[in-house]
Amino acid sequence: MPEYIVLLGPPGAGKGTQAKVISETLGLMHISSGDIFRENLKAQTELGKLAQTYMNKGELVPDDVTIAMIKDRLSKPDCEKGALLDGFPRTPAQAVALDETLVSLGGKVQCVPLIAVEPEVLIERLSGRWSCRAQGHVYHSKYNPPKQAGICDIDGSELYQREDDQPATVERRIKVYVEQTAPLIEYYQKKQLLVEVDGTQPIEVVTEQMMSAIKKAIK
Ligand code: ADP
Ligand code: ADP
16 A cells, blocks of 8 residues: 655745655655746746746645646656655645545555744744755755755755745745644644654754654554
8 A cells, every 4th residue: 555644844844854864764755846836937837837926925826736736746656655745735625635636546644744843943944945956955054054065965956045935935934834734733633643743853853753653653
């Protein structure tokens, strides 16, 4: 049976950072809705152009297009063993659509680690974030600097600062998280899938605690 894990947490909590390591350890595809939107933006597809107007403002891309995009992605052969979802679902409608999609793929959500970090820390995290152009690896100028400034340790591509990581947009994204995504905490709590991890601990400690929760859930 394919295995599906959903990472929850506000913007800047560390979802992408953890997803890269954990997906590799578990041999699951890392599916980041934000990365897929950014790839489409780079390629100037219709989806990318549509998403851009929302992303720049820190708003969510409408559910119908987002759901269709993820549904399509999860049905690709490279997701046969399952996936680690990062940034999706972000609304109750997306969560319900995900459950339905996974039924049709013969699986279900098995564990939902919530990376908890308070808003004050998030602004500092995102204003120091550097992202890799090629594969979305993430660094922080202070907390997780690359070996060579401006270059990804893993694939050598250029590092850049995301336009939506400016403080004003970050504040809007945090508000959007509280209003539209935080209700998912209760949704997954009711299904007994939620495991909260303190995301202010060092990266490796967060990874360890998430791994141990996931292993318990999928064994
Ligand atoms: P973060 O680093 O905040 O987790 P992401 O890279 O996941 O950011 O998302 C960047 C932007 O892409 C969001 O602010 C939003 O505009 C859009 N986006 C990503 N995932 C979703 C989603 N599941 N639903 C709607 N919009 C999304
Ligand atoms: P998200 O995907 O949830 O938006 P990221 O994984 O991109 O978050 O992390 C946001 C920023 O915080 C990045 O610059 C990353 O290097 C840094 N970061 C991630 N986890 C930690 C941590 N545990 N302690 C300090 N900084 C962290």
